[in-house]
Every structure is written in C-alpha cells, then in structure tokens.
Amino acid sequence: xxxxxxxxxxxxxxxxxxxxxxxxxxxxxxxxxxxxxxxxxxxxxxxxxxxxxxxxxxxxxxxxxxxxxxxxxxxxxxxxxxxxxxxxxxxxxxxxxxxxxxxxxxxxxxxxxxxxxxxxxxxxxxxxxxxxxxxxxxxxxxxxxxxxxxxxxxxxxxxxxxxxxxxxxxxxxxxxxxxxxxxxxxxxxxxxxxxxxxxxxxxxxxxxxxxxxxxxxxxxxxxxxxxxxxxxxxxxxxxxxxxxxxxxxxxxxxxxxxxxxxxxxxxxxxxxxxxxxxxxxxxxxxxxxxxxxxxxxxxxxxxxxxxxxxxxxxxxxxxxxxxx
Amino acid sequence: xxxxxxxxxxxxxxxxxxxxxxxxxxxxxxxxxxxxxxxxxxxxxxxxxxxxxxxxxxxxxxxxxxxxxxxxxxxxxxxxxxxxxxxxxxxxxxxxxxxxxxxxxxxxxxxxxxxxxxxxxxxxxxxxxxxxxxxxxxxxxxxxxxxxxxxxxxxxxxxxxxxxxxxxxxxxxxxxxxxxxxxxxxxxxxxxxxxxxxxxxxxxxxxxxxxxxxxxxxxxxxxxxxxxxxxxxxxxxxxxxxxxxxxxxxxxxxxxxxxxxxxxxxxxxxxxxxxxxxxxxxxxxxxxxxxxxxxxxxxxxxxxxxxxxxxxxxxxxxxxxxxx
Numbered sequence: 001x002x003x004x005x006x007x008x009x010x011x012x013x014x015x016x017x018x019x020x021x022x023x024x025x026x027x028x029x030x031x032x033x034x035x036x037x038x039x040x041x042x043x044x045x046x047x048x049x050x051x052x053x054x055x056x057x058x059x060x061x062x063x064x065x066x067x068x069x070x071x072x073x074x075x076x077x078x079x080x081x082x083x084x085x086x087x088x089x090x091x092x093x094x095x096x097x098x099x100x101x102x103x104x105x106x107x108x109x110x111x112x113x114x115x116x117x118x119x120x121x122x123x124x125x126x127x128x129x130x131x132x133x134x135x136x137x138x139x140x141x142x143x144x145x146x147x148x149x150x151x152x153x154x155x156x157x158x159x160x161x162x163x164x165x166x167x168x169x170x171x172x173x174x175x176x177x178x179x180x181x182x183x184x185x186x187x188x189x190x191x192x193x194x195x196x197x198x199x200x201x202x203x204x205x206x207x208x209x210x211x212x213x214x215x216x217x218x219x220x221x222x223x224x225x226x227x228x229x230x231x232x233x234x235x236x237x238x239x240x241x242x243x244x245x246x247x248x249x250x251x252x253x254x255x256x257x258x259x260x261x262x263x264x265x266x267x268x269x270x271x272x273x274x275x276x277x278x279x280x281x282x283x284x285x286x287x288x289x290x291x292x293x294x295x296x297x298x299x300x301x302x303x304x305x306x307x308x309x310x311x312x313x314x315x316x317x318x319x320x321x322x323x324x
Numbered sequence: 325x326x327x328x329x330x331x332x333x334x335x336x337x338x339x340x341x342x343x344x345x346x347x348x349x350x351x352x353x354x355x356x357x358x359x360x361x362x363x364x365x366x367x368x369x370x371x372x373x374x375x376x377x378x379x380x381x382x383x384x385x386x387x388x389x390x391x392x393x394x395x396x397x398x399x400x401x402x403x404x405x406x407x408x409x410x411x412x413x414x415x416x417x418x419x420x421x422x423x424x425x426x427x428x429x430x431x432x433x434x435x436x437x438x439x440x441x442x443x444x445x446x447x448x449x450x451x452x453x454x455x456x457x458x459x460x461x462x463x464x465x466x467x468x469x470x471x472x473x474x475x476x477x478x479x480x481x482x483x484x485x486x487x488x489x490x491x492x493x494x495x496x497x498x499x500x501x502x503x504x505x506x507x508x509x510x511x512x513x514x515x516x517x518x519x520x521x522x523x524x525x526x527x528x529x530x531x532x533x534x535x536x537x538x539x540x541x542x543x544x545x546x547x548x549x550x551x552x553x554x555x556x557x558x559x560x561x562x563x564x565x566x567x568x569x570x571x572x573x574x575x576x577x578x579x580x581x582x583x584x585x586x587x588x589x590x591x592x593x594x595x596x597x598x599x600x601x602x603x604x605x606x607x608x609x610x611x612x613x614x615x616x617x618x619x620x621x622x623x624x625x626x627x628x629x630x631x632x633x634x635x636x637x638x639x640x641x642x643x644x645x646x647x648x
Contacts, residue, residue, distance in 0.1 A: 017581045021460045042581055096645050121648045123454060126632055127591075128647050130447060133608040133635035134601070136345045182594070255604055257341045257366055261596035267451075268592070270506070272585035277458070280579055284457040304633040304643050308450055311457035319628050321420050323452050324445045 001290050003283070004055060005030045006079065007065035008039055008046070010243065011088065014279030015063050016042050022283045024313045028059055056082055060293075061286040064088075065279075073098060077105040080113040080300075084293050086286050088118040088278055095121070103300035112293040113300045117285040118278040119269055120144070122303055124249045127267035129304060131251035135263060138253025139184045143171035143192060147245025147274060155220045156197055159213050161205030164233060166240040168196040171247065182252045182262040195226040198240050200233045245274035284311045325614050327607070328379060329354045330403065331389035332363050332370070334567065335412065338603025339387050340366050346607045348637045352383055380406055384617075385610040388412075389603075397422060401429040404437040404624075408617050410610050412442040412602055419445070427624035436617040437624045441609040442602040443593055444468070446627055448573045451591035453628060455575035459587060462577025463508045467495035467516060471569025471598060479544045480521055483537050485529030488557060490564040492520040495571065506576045506586040512547075519550040522564050524557045569598035608635045 001024060005012045008030050019027045029047050032039045036046040047055075062079060064087040066072050072089045079085050080102055089098050098115055106113040116122065120142070128140055149169045156165035175192050178185045197214055201207055211228045214221055231239075246269040255261045271277045288310035289301060309316055314323070325348060329336045332354050343351045353371050356363045360370040371379075386403060388411040390396050397418075400411045404426055413422050422439055430437040440446065444466070452464055473493045480489035499516050502509045521538055525531055535552045538545055555563075570593040579585045595601045612634035613625060633640055638647070 014579070017579060020581065021579065023460075092648070095648055096641070099644055116648055123458075123589075125648045126454070129632045129636055129643065130450070132647070133611075133632075133637075134447075134604045136347075136637070180594075255338070255341060255345065255597060255600040257344065261600050263596060263601050264592075264594040265447075266590070266592045266594075268588075268590045270504075270588040270590075272587060273579060276579040276585055277587050280458045287457075302644060302648055304640070304648065305631050307629050307631045308453045308457075309628040312453055313457075313460070316628070317420070319453065320423055320626060323456070324416065324419055324440055324449045324626055324628070 001025050001287060002028050002058060002060045003286060004028050004052075004059040004062045004083075005044070005065055006049065006052070006062055006075070007071065008032050008041065009065060010275035011279055011282075012063075012065035013042070014273070014276040015065060015283060016044055017276060018280045018283045021280070022287070022313070024287070025283060029055060052079070053082060059083060060290050061086060063279075063282050063286055073101075076113065076115060077101045080106040080111055081109045082111070084112045084289060086114045086117055086282055086289060088122075088282060089115045090118065090121055092121065099300050099302070107299040110298050112289050112298050114285055114289045114302065114306075115300060116302055117282045119271075119281060120247070122278075122281050123269070124247070124267065126303055127249040127265075128251070131249070131253070131265040131267075135251060135253025135255070135265065137259070138251050138263075141179045141187070141192075141250045141252075142247065143176060143179075143250070144247040145169035145171050145193065145245065147247070147271070148240075148243050150243075152195065152197075152220055155217060156199060156214055159210055161202050161210055163200040163202055164236055165197060165199045166236060167198075170194045170196055176248065179250050179252070180264060180266065182264050184252050189223045190225060193224060195221055195224045197226060197228045198231050198236060199228060200236050201230055242272065243274045244272055245277075246270040287311060287313065325349050325611060326352050326382060326384045327610060328352050328376075328383040328386045328407075329368070329389055330373065330376070330386055330399070331395065332356050332365065333389060334599035335603055335606075336387075336389035337366070338597070338600040339389060339607060340368055341600060342604045342607045345604070346611070346637070348611070349607060353379060376403070377406060383407060384614050385410060387603075387606050387610055397425075400437065400439060401425045404430040404435055405433045406435075408436045408613060410438045410441055410606055410613060412446075412606060413439045414442065414445055416445065423624050423626070431623040434622050436613050436622050438609055438613045438626065438630075439624060440626055441606045443595075443605060444571070446602075446605050447593070448571070448591065450627055451573040451589075452575070455573070455577070455589040455591075459575060459577025459579070459589065461583070462575050462587075465503045465511070465516075465574045466571065467500060467503075467574070468571040469493035469495050469517065469569065471571070471595070472564075472567050474567075476519065476521075476544055479541060480523060480538055483534055485526050485534055487524040487526055488560055489521060489523045490560060491522075494518045494520055500572065503574050503576070504588060504590065506588050508576050514548055517548060519545055519548045521550060521552045522555050522560060523552060524560050525554055566596065567598045568596055569601075570594040611635060611637065
C-alpha cells in the first residue's frame with residue numbers, strides 16, 4: 001500500500017515514524033505548503049503541496065496531517081476529489097457537517113475517505129460504541145490524561161507576558177475510583193479533571209495577573225481546579241517537552257431480570273507520545289480503507305464503519321487461528 | 325428483529341433477561357431438548373427442539389446457548405442449514421475447524437452465521453486486534469478474573485469424595501502492575517494467575533487426598549499456586565452462588581524512529597454475571613448479523629467481520645453525532 005503524507009508537523013512526523021512498524025506500507029512522499037527545501041524529514045522525499053495532482057496514480061491513501069480548526073475543513077473534501085484520504089478531524093460538535101462535505105466529494109469522485117481517525121475520536125469512540133451496544137442501560141464516562149492538552153497550552157501562550165506554557169489535564173483519582181466501582185456517580189466538570197499549568201513568563205511580567213487570567217479563563221479553566229507553576233524556559237524544555245496523553249472510557253451497565261447485576265467495561269490508554277500513537281491509528285485505518293476501496297466502496301466512512309479484520313495486516317484465517 | 329433461544333441454561337436465561345434492555349428485539353421462543361413442560365422460563369413460550377423447523381419463517385436469528393465441548397460442534401452447522409445462527413463457541417484451539425464446518429453449511433443454505441461471540445473469545449479478541457493493528461511491535465497479555473471458572477469447578481467436582489466446588493481464577497496483582505508499567509515482562513503461567521478453590525467434601529472424606537489431587541491435577545492446577553478451602557454446602561450456597569468474572573487484555577507497544585516511545589492499551593471487564601454479560605454480547609451481535617443478512621451477506625462470520633456500527637440500535641447519523 002502506497003502512502004502519502006499531507007502536512008508535516010508532529011502528526012506527519014508520527015506517520016513517517018510509523019512506517020518502521022507497518023511494514024506492508026510504503027511511504028511515497030511528504031507534501032508541504034511550506035518551501036519543500038525547508039522541510040527536513042527522516043528520509044522521505046518532500047514535494048510542494050501544489051504538485052500533489054502529479055501523484056494521482058502513485059498513492060493509494062493520502063494521510064492528511066493538518067489541524068481541525070482551519071486546515072481539515074478545507075482540505076479533506078478538496079483532496080477527496082482526487083485521492084483516497086484519511087484525517088483525524090477532532091472537533092466533535094462539527095463532525096456531522098465535516099462528514100457531509102467529505103462524503104459528497106468522495107462519492108462524486110469515486111474515492112473513499114475516512115474522517116476522525118485517532119484515539120478520541122477514534123479508539124475511544126469504538127470503546128463507547130461496543131460497551132453501549134452490549135449494555136444499553138448504563139452510563140458512560142470519559143477521563144482524559146494525565147496528558148498535555150495542546151489547545152489549553154496555546155490558550156495560555158496567548159496571555160500577555162507569557163513566553164511559553166504547557167498544560168496537563170489530570171483525571172481526579174477519587175472520581176476514577178468511584179466510576180470504576182460501578183456506583184454510577186453524577187460528576188461535575190470540576191470533579192472529573194484538574195488542570196496543571198507550567199508557565200514561562202517574560203522578565204518582569206505581573207505573575208499574579210497571569211495566574212488570575214489563566215484560572216478565570218472561561219471554558220478552558222474557569223470550571224476546573226487549576227494550579228499554575230511558573231518555571232524557566234530551561235525547565236520547560238528539560239521537563240515538559242514530551243507530548244504524553246491517554247485516558248479511560250468507562251461504561252457501567254446493568255443486566256438481569258430486575259437489573260440486579262452490574263458490569264464495568266473500561267478501555268484505557270497510557271501514551272508516551274500522543275501524535276505518534278494517533279499516527280499509528282491512522283496508518284491502520286489507511287490499510288482498512290485501501291481494502292474497502294478495492295472492494296468497490298466509496299464515500300465517507302468513520303471508524304464505526306470499518307470491520308476490525310480490515311485494520312490488521314494478518315489474513316482472516318490467521319486472525320481466527322491466533323487472535324480470536 | 326425476532327430472536328429464538330436454543331438451549332435454556334445460564335446463557336439462555338441471560339439472553340431472555342437481555343430482552344428487557346435490547347428493546348428492538350422480540351423474543352419468540354425458547355427451544356429445549358428436555359421436556360418443554362419441565363422448563364420454567366421468565367415468560368417466554370417453550371417448545372421442543374424437535375419442532376424447530378416449524379419456526380423457519382418466524383425467527384430472524386437463532387441464538388445457540390449450548391456448550392462448546394459437545395453441543396455446539398454438532399449444533400451450529402446443523403442449524404445453519406435452516407436459520408441465521410450465532411454461538412459462543414470458546415474452544416480457541418478448534419475455532420478454525422468449527423468455522424470451516426459452519427461456513428460451509430451457511431454458505432450452502434444462504435444463511436449467515438456467527439461463531440465465538442461473547443467476551444473471550446469476543447470483546448477481548450477485538451481488543452487484541454485493535455491494539456496489535458495499531459502497535460505492531462509490542463506484546464500482548466491477557467489476565468482473567470477474579471472470576472469463577474466453570475471448567476475448573478467441574479474438574480474438582482469429578483474428584484472422588486467431592487460434593488460440590490467453586491474455583492476462582494485470580495490475576496496476580498504484581499504481574500498486572502508490571503504489565504501496566506509497560507516493562508513487557510516475561511511471565512510464566514504461575515506468575516500470572518493463582519487459583520482459589522472452595523470445596524464441599526462428603527462426610528468422612530480424606531481431605532488431604534482431595535487437596536493433593538486438586539493441586540497436582542495436570543493442565544488445570546499443577547502449573548499454578550492453588551489454595552484449597554473446605555467449606556459446608558450452606559457456605560457454598562450463601563457465598564459462592566454468583567458467577568462473576570472479568571479480566572484485562574493489555575498490549576504494550578513502541579513507536580518512534582528508534583522505538584523511543586512506549587504505549588499501553590488496556591481493555592478490562594468487571595462482570596457480576598458472566599453468563600448475562602456474554603448473552604448481552606450475543607444479542608448485540610445478533611442485531612449486526614441480521615443487518616448483514618438483509619444486505620445479502622451469507623456464510624460464517626466472527627466479531628472481526630462486524631463493523632462496529634452494526635452492533636448498535638442507533639443510526640449511523642446518531643452514532644456520528646453523539647458517539648464519535
């Protein structure tokens with residue numbers, strides 16, 4: 001299977017690194033909207049995004065490594081006119097609109113597209129779907145972290161006097177324990193997660209004002225117990241340069257003629273590198289949509305539409321013999 | 325969707341109870357090889373297994389609730405000649421032979437069949453498949469328990485002087501911790517699980533001999549640290565009549581250009597009632613194979629072949645809007 005990477009940030013680098021492990025894939029090219037000469041890959045040839053149509057017959061699946069805020073809403077449906085594509089669109093509220101746009105383009109051009117690959121949306125969505133299908137009467141909980149939230153880190157960086165920042169989302173251990181016990185607690189936003197901020201301020205900046213602006217920022221921090229730690233740039237680089245993440249999807253549900261039995265289903269991730277894990281999911285999904293395309297399927301899909309067997313390089317016979 | 329239950333033990337009772345929650349299903353009949361008058365259901369009409377062919381046009385999916393040792397190897401392919409069927413065949417080593425037998429019968433009769441639904445094989449298999457497809461370089465671990473193993477309980481009951489017994493499989497906490505840490509330890513059978521036995525002996529039986537026979541039983545107990553507790557029949561009934569189970573599938577894997585990042589993926593179940601949870605999985609899978617049959621699919625399938633969306637009563641639009 002011939003793969004192209006469109007966009008070369010953390011996610012694109014992750015897809016390139018994943019090729020070492022997904023040995024049935026061949027990485028053909030990285031496409032960038034920057035000057036190709038300025039993009040240093042781990043060895044993959046780099047081309048200008050403008051030359052992408054020259055590769056129409058050389059790529060089976062194009063993995064789109066742009067951001068959900070501004071890149072993917074313009075990128076995915078446009079490229080689905082010419083390629084089989086996959087993205088990691090993660091703005092939950094606007095997934096239906098994104099799906100409709102991409103489905104129309106892919107169906108018209110006779111290509112297949114998959115949106116919202118990764119782990120949330122992605123593997124976490126799958127965990128929610130399996131658990132709720134098996135246990136219709138129950139309650140779902142999603143906890144994120146401990147991990148770096150790029151969106152919250154960016155929000156802190158936009159505050160006047162802040163040079164750099166890193167924000168960790170941390171699940172509250174007592175809330176996790178209560179959910180795992182099957183007691184199905186009602187939990188507020190504040191009871192589920194805390195937020196830890198590591199902030200590098202400009203020399204002479206008003207630290208009290210920065211801390212107050214962070215803690216009172218609506219949507220991002222105001223509804224959480226937030227701690228703010230001011231550190232040096234050297235400390236940030238030494239101790240907070242990784243991008244770990246993870247979390248848990250937990251469903252508690254009931255069975256029995258009078259609901260007398262409780263069950264807890266949990267899916268958890270502990271990730272050293274959020275972008276590399278997300279990339280690895282995208283590569284497995286690319287394998288699946290390439291197979292589905294060869295069977296004649298077109299239009300937009302999500303991970304809900306992919307039969308698990310199609311994600312694996314193993315044959316159905318091998319899967320039944322060794323993994324069932 | 326019209327459901328029939330074939331075989332009315334713990335699993336069949338579980339399917340009947342699951343109908344309370346899976347409200348898009350209608351339970352038409354229970355079929356038994358015993359005298360129907362002697363089978364007390366929670367309200368479902370009971371018919372002799374001999375009359376099953378009278379129901380050919382009245383049932384969309386027949387859920388086979390027999391055992392893997394002797395029932396299902398004769399039952400599933402025979403009934404697949406006349407019905408869409410699903411079973412929970414769980415003898416891992418002979419799944420390929422069972423699959424081949426059922427596939428031939430179902431393909432020939434134009435029906436769809438699914439084998440090995442439940443949680444292991446079943447949801448645990450799915451967890452192994454997703455995790456290994458995303459992280460090809462890594463190591464899988466499966467822990468079972470704390471839970472009742474019916475096979476091990478039966479093995480104890482066959483010892484001379486034993487009236488009744490209940491065996492719990494218990495994961496070793498230190499082994500679980502080591503695996504969750506991502507250290508990818510090599511673990512022996514003995515290091516992963518212990519076995520706890522609660523045994524009711526006949527009056528005057530030689531307890532030392534019974535204990536020794538249990539602890540030295542090949543395959544079942546000899547490779548484990550086993551504890552044997554002699555209790556009264558009243559204690560067994562009061563404290564050990566439930567059928568809890570569960571466990572964890574954990575994969576640790578690497579990503580990065582030089583394998584520098586570790587990731588841990590875990591899927592865990594804590595079940596008050598093993599048969600009721602297994603039944604609930606079977607009902608969700610029955611929904612999926614009914615849909616697949618209506619699309620023209622025939623032959624034998626496993627949970628690997630089922631797109632997750634087909635398990636849910638929700639529409640694809642609802643799933644994308646609320647669960648992705």
